[in-house]
Amino acid sequence: MGLLTNLVDHLKAIGTGLKYLIPRRLTLMYPEYVEKLPEGYRGYLRYDNEKCIHCSLCARICPANAIKMYRGGDKKLRPGINYTRCIFCGFCADICPTGALEYTTIQDIAYEKLEDQVYPPEKFAKGVPQPVYPEKPIFIIAKVDEERGLKYDRV
Amino acid sequence: MELKERIETIVGSTGEVRIDRGNIVVEVKEPKKIIEIAKKLKAEGFDHVKSVSGVDYSDQGYFEIVYHVSSYSTPELAKAILVLKVKVPSDNPRSPSLIEIWPSVEMMERETYEMYGIIFEGHPELKRLFLPEEFEGVYPLRKSFKIKEEGIMA
């Protein structure tokens, strides 16, 4: 009996292998295809100089010491960020009482130099860095699919 | 609470038993007595140690070794956490190892040794576990080992 079930199990394993020979791929071909992340994804931070009330809560809560306060010419404190340290926990944006810090859905930024990743307040306020792709990517949205696991719909 | 009374009879005059946030805390007065208490506790059904921690109170002159003991085999005891505490002087931190009674302390006592320099007498393999070689004689979790902290200013 053992021998027979063994043989059946062998055949079942090979059969499952054959069954999966029909391509149904889970891989997302980045960077040809880029996932458009949903609102609320904790990506790079946007800093709005106008809304900032110089309370330094963001620097105090930052678990990675990535956000530091800089004293500007007007003696007021403004946050700057060091993305080499940032762990994207989003605590700073969540504690910011005025929405001066907000997270964006941008996440895939490459830098040439480590120093480029340090954003003093002026640079920080200029806006979020934009990702660069080798060619124009096709943006997709990932969704759970009953048959394939994840399915990628074009935006 | 019945369990507390049972433990009080086990501990007797060698320690103090109290309840702290649902856990039974046993403060052993002398390090030497801990083996005796542990043996009795094991006979009671406490069969493994969940964590061994050192706490540095060297400003008050002592380190505290905290064993969190519980049970797998006895379902009623599994609900309870027994906190076994013993104080050792910070200038000569020595305490008997409980490895004979609870083999599950092996790695955790080793870690406490390398982090606090507390010597567990009778531990067969009391040497560094995680730290690199140059940490011989330096005990990083002691409060005297300071690490640089950054302020919020750039």
Next chain:
Amino acid sequence: MSEEGYMLLQIGPQHPGSGHMRMLVKLDGDVIVDFIPDVGYVHRTVEKIAETKLYIQNIPLLEKPILNDSGNANLAYIIAVEKLLDVEPPPRAQYLRTIMAELSRIASHLYGIGILSILIGSSTGFMWAFGDREIFIHLMQMMSGARITYSYMVPGGVRRDLPDQFREEFRKAARYMRRRYKDYEKIIIKNPVTRARLEGVGVLSREKAIEWGTVGPNLRASGVAYDVRKVEPYAAYEDIDFEIAVREEGDCYARLLVRFQEIMESLKIIEQALEKIPNGKILAEKYEKMIQPRAKKLVEGTGRIKFPAIYVNLKPPKGEVFSRVESGKGEITVYLVSNGSPKPYRLRFVTPSFRNLLTFKNLIPGHRLADFPAIYGSLDYFPPGADR
């Protein structure tokens, strides 16, 4: 460890099957006679760093060592902090925590199954498990906004409410996983080669499992029905009906089966939680009213919360607490001592892999060299988790 007639093999840290650690293996022919795990290659002194950080800042810190099960690591710490602060999260937050913890458990188990598969040579098991893990990561990303480091739970509640599409997405994911389980069964679980490699290998008896303080699925595969979710229910587990996966054999195969069984059980738990989840706030009243109204307005309708400013100055009263949580790999315990300052006086973080290290060390000798990866994988030993 180098007498005549033995071969001393150093496996790792640069070895395809070692992970972030070094293992000294003494071989007598093909049989391992002595085994020394040399850990510490990814030690990051979490416990020391934790003493220099605020209570809230330790949330991401403690997630990092148990990166593939960060939902549960997060929960263990938060329960300890809440005990210290004497805060009770609202019921909805408890349910959300349960959902997060279970999703995290599924991802962790799939990770473990994948590693076990590749260690015994099944690349399909590896890729499938890691591929399917992606689906649960996707779900957790919907909930928390991050793929791996969720930092989802905060003292007093959770950071976000359930997104609208979550129920539908999870329903699909559960059906997908249940269907896929049949294929896993054929190609991995019941594959005669897998069974030959795992059955009867690395047998951990009930007595030894208890003695060595083994945790998690490894303990349950040895016949000990210990699960913190039942013993000391936290989050919403008290209201949820589920079974503990227990097997008697104690071998590598039993550990694999327990993991699969727990994945299936977790799907049921999440389904129940989604059904029973009450409406209401997701942050404790105490902190909710500290949030400035203008800040609240900013996140209206998004399901997110704003942190009250008190979070950077949480000062629990003097005292000490001990919390335990059943994570995917086993019991995580946190022992937290407060001296009334905004930083923990002492934080002891015992991870399941650290406790399984002793089992790992003692289980290997006597087996063949080829069994070493099988046992290593079946224990779901995660070096960064053990080193902390």
Next chain:
Amino acid sequence: MYDLINYLWETGLNLLFSPEIFEPLVFPGLIAAFSLLIVVIWLERKIAAIIQMRYGPYYISRHTEGALQLVADLLRFLFSEVIIPKSVDKIAYVLAPIILFAFTFLPIVVIPVSKDFAAIDHEYSLLIALALMTLYSSFLLIVSWASNNKFSFIGGLREGFLSLSYEIPLIISALSAAVLFDSFNLIEIVEKQAAMGWGIFYNPLAAIVFLVVIIYSTSRYPYEIAEAESEIVIGPFTEYTGILFGLGMGISYIKLYSMSLLYAVLFLGGWEPVVWPLNLHPVLPGIILFIKAFIIVAFSVFLRAVYPRYRIDQALRIAWWKLFTLAFLSLLFSYGIKIIEVMG
């Protein structure tokens, strides 16, 4: 002048297309084997990728699903530095993989491509092919010994153990084919099959044993034991770099190819397209033989995506108990068929 060129051209062509040169050099020898190597490694990765819901090799040539990946790999191997560690036995370290690679080709010399096209047509060509195949493991042992590395050494030992156990079922199951067709000459064996039907139908037992032995002896899953990555890195070739490593990677595939050719000849009717004989154009038989061998090769590499690997003691037990017994039974089976034939 023109005549001379013409003469040289013709003799050159004649020489090239003479079986003695064409077979080892072009088909099914060196060139065919190399192209198969390139295709098969790509195919192995691609099949595994598809079953595992991935893409596999892709970016090297996007329009052909990465089919040129191996060309790129080969170039990389060619141009990367060959590092010879100080502690190795240098001569053996360099020469062993090269000789091993050359020797794995040798069995192809005696494998005929069609009725009158064989480099060496010998009365005992089957035995010669089998004998040449056994050279593989001894040179792999030298490779592992020369590396002076513990992982290589264990890998070599494993290969030694395995080769001792697989060679006997291999030879017995081949013998049962020889008994069945009453000849050791591969051409005759195919001719007999053309007359009476494929070997696989007459003696399926021998065919199954031989197939398992192919998978077993060429380190395909689930018998990928000598190179088990998670245990002993890459076995005998742990210390190798550059083109020497590339050779090491290719060797088992070349062996797989030559054994599959032999399998096609012994059990799948060789170059006969179907069970009954047809008079064919001389090129076609070769292609048919190649296709049959290719199917065996493709099946063997497909198993990578299905199985984990056995432990060495389990593999040895399978070889000595199951394969050996089955091979012996298949030999008896062949004799039984012969007896029935003689009686009836």
